[in-house]
Amino acid sequence: MNTKQKSIAVLGAGITGLTAAHRLVRQGHRVRVFDASDRVGGAIRTEISGNWLIEAGPNTVLAGEPALTALINELGLASERVLASAQAKNRYIVRRGAPVAAPLTPPAFLRSPLFSLGAKLRLVTEFLKRPRVRLADLSLEDFIRDHFGQEIVDYALNPFITGVYAGDPKKLSARHAFPTLWEMEQNYGSLLRGQIAAAKADVERRGAGIISFRRGLQVLPDALAARLPADVVTLRARVEALVPGKSWSVVWQDGTSTQTETFDAVLAALPAPALAQLRFGTLGERPLASLEGIEHPPVSSLFLGYRREQVAHPLDGFGLLVPAVEKRSLLGVLFSSTLFEGRAPAQHVGLTVIVGGTRQPEIARLPTEEILAVIEPDLRQLLGVSGPPVFQRHTFWPRAIPQYNLGHERHLETMANAERIHPGFLISGQARDGIALPACVAAGEKLATRVG
Numbered sequence: 001m002n003t004k005q006k007s008i009a010v011l012g013a014g015i016t017g018l019t020a021a022h023r024l025v026r027q028g029h030r031v032r033v034f035d036a037s038d039r040v041g042g043a044i045r046t047e048i049s050g051n052w053l054i055e056a057g058p059n060t061v062l063a064g065e066p067a068l069t070a071l072i073n074e075l076g077l078a079s080e081r082v083l084a085s086a087q088a089k090n091r092y093i094v095r096r097g098a099p100v101a102a103p104l105t106p107p108a109f110l111r112s113p114l115f116s117l118g119a120k121l122r123l124v125t126e127f128l129k130r131p132r133v134r135l136a137d138l139s140l141e142d143f144i145r146d147h148f149g150q151e152i153v154d155y156a157l158n159p160f161i162t163g164v165y166a167g168d169p170k171k172l173s174a175r176h177a178f179p180t181l182w183e184m185e186q187n188y189g190s191l192l193r194g195q196i197a198a199a200k201a202d203v204e205r206r207g208a209g210i211i212s213f214r215r216g217l218q219v220l221p222d223a224l225a226a227r228l229p230a231d232v233v234t235l236r237a238r239v240e241a242l243v244p245g246k247s248w249s250v251v252w253q254d255g256t257s258t259q260t261e262t263f264d265a266v267l268a269a270l271p272a273p274a275l276a277q278l279r280f281g282t283l284g285e286r287p288l289a290s291l292e293g294i295e296h297p298p299v300s301s302l303f304l305g306y307r308r309e310q311v312a313h314p315l316d317g318f319g320l321l322v323p324a325v326e327k328r329s330l331l332g333v334l335f336s337s338t339l340f341e342g343r344a345p346a347q348h349v350g351l352t353v354i355v356g357g358t359r360q361p362e363i364a365r366l367p368t369e370e371i372l373a374v375i376e377p378d379l380r381q382l383l384g385v386s387g388p389p390v391f392q393r394h395t396f397w398p399r400a401i402p403q404y405n406l407g408h409e410r411h412l413e414t415m416a417n418a419e420r421i422h423p424g425f426l427i428s429g430q431a432r433d434g435i436a437l438p439a440c441v442a443a444g445e446k447l448a449t450r451v452g
């Protein structure tokens with residue numbers, strides 16, 4: 001038991017908030033978690049319907065983050081964890097209207113039809129780059145072009161960024177979106193040499209693989225919530241205002257009335273648009289209002305089930321990514337039933353099609369039947385899909401993933417300032433600490449340690 005027990009409000013029951021709450025309860029603090037929705041998990045949302053398992057949000061997690069591994073073990077979920085199938089090593093990228101397997105080894109790269117001889121030579125010369133410290137940030141596209149040339153930008157960076165951020169490498173900041181690459185350039189010059197050195201040094205992360213859980217990623221937030229004492233999580237509680245003083249008053253709406261409770265500290269694990277809305281003090285100022293400026297493009301995720309014979313492609317991979325220059329209606333397709341077992345009934349396959357992002361936000365906003373009509377020719381041409389799906393689930397994310405665009409340091413400063421001006425108020429999560437799920441777990445753990 002902690003001798004300096006504090007009362008702490010955690011705003012948001014996504015993976016960041018739940019991880020922080022779990023740790024704080026274990027440290028002996030009195031914790032209350034507020035979430036505006038009627039479920040825990042935030043962006044993590046698994047649905048099971050008959051023999052279909054649908055991931056509406058994140059589908060896969062890159063293992064190897066020590067905080068995530070420790071949490072999975074602590075929650076007793078290690079036996080539930082599933083590793084992506086061996087076939088998922090293959091990644092397809094569309095080039096000249098057809099899926100081409102991305103090369104996985106240096107000899108395969110030299111033979112690959114995905115890149116021209118010029119691009120291959122350019123990659124070899126990248127090894128010669130000298131360490132450099134840049135005075136100013138630049139776009140991820142300019143940064144990668146500087147190292148590898150335009151073809152790698154078009155057919156490697158662009159689809160990769162589409163898969164991770166649903167974003168635009170022309171707008172993303174090299175320094176903030178990929179800080180490890182930024183540092184590699186300073187230390188090694190060559191990003192290829194940096195990658196090789198990092199892989200050798202970080203034995204734990206190397207080859208850790210891609211994981212989920214037998215019953216989907218929702219298992220993780222559910223297990224965290226289940227470990228908390230019964231009265232800790234309050235759902236359907238939209239926090240609207242915080243009043244600092246000797247202690248913090250948290251003001252929330254429970255659907256019918258306004259409620260208030262006081263705490264020693266407030267940890268906000270909310271997405272940027274929700275942080276921007278928070279009113280502070282009796283005058284109702286919004287010190288985080290400018291975070292509204294963090295771009296969050298809309299994304300639609302369509303889980304489509306087919307009879308096996310309706311899809312000609314062998315689906316022997318993680319999925320397919322579409323570079324912008326190929327001008328297609330979809331951003332990518334995950335081969336969900338190849339990735340993990342138990343995602344589709346026998347003799348069937350499940351695909352997760354992602355549309356929208358910064359590239360085509362208007363497609364993400366269409367009704368389901370219109371999206372299906374728009375993507376049908378591409379699914380037919382790229383994967384040999386014939387006939388309508390026998391099962392479908394459409395999830396629309398109006399503000400999917402925060403983009404760490406050029407100038408992101410402005411937003412980081414806004415968050416740091418709010419913490420400085422308001423002792424006892426801390427911010428963590430996807431707006432600040434990295435967009436991937438393991439980064440959010442690490443951020444939640446760190447948040448708990450910052451409560452003095």
Ligand SMILES: Cc1cc2nc3c(=O)[nH]c(=O)nc-3n(C[C@H](O)[C@H](O)[C@H](O)COP(=O)(O)OP(=O)(O)OC[C@H]3O[C@@H](n4cnc5c(N)ncnc54)[C@H](O)[C@@H]3O)c2cc1C
Nearest residue numbers: 012014015016035036042043057058059239274429430437
């Ligand atoms: C479509 C999609 C696909 C993704 N794919 C991957 C992937 O494959 N791999 C990966 O690693 N990551 C992926 N991510 C990213 C990852 O899922 C998120 O970054 C992570 O889950 C965010 O966790 P969080 O707790 O910080 O925020 P969130 O999960 O957004 O949780 C914030 C919570 O705050 C609540 N809230 C909002 N406003 C208020 C308020 N005023 N009062 C109280 N509560 C409020 C919300 O209801 C929500 O539950 C994906 C994200 C999306 C959207």
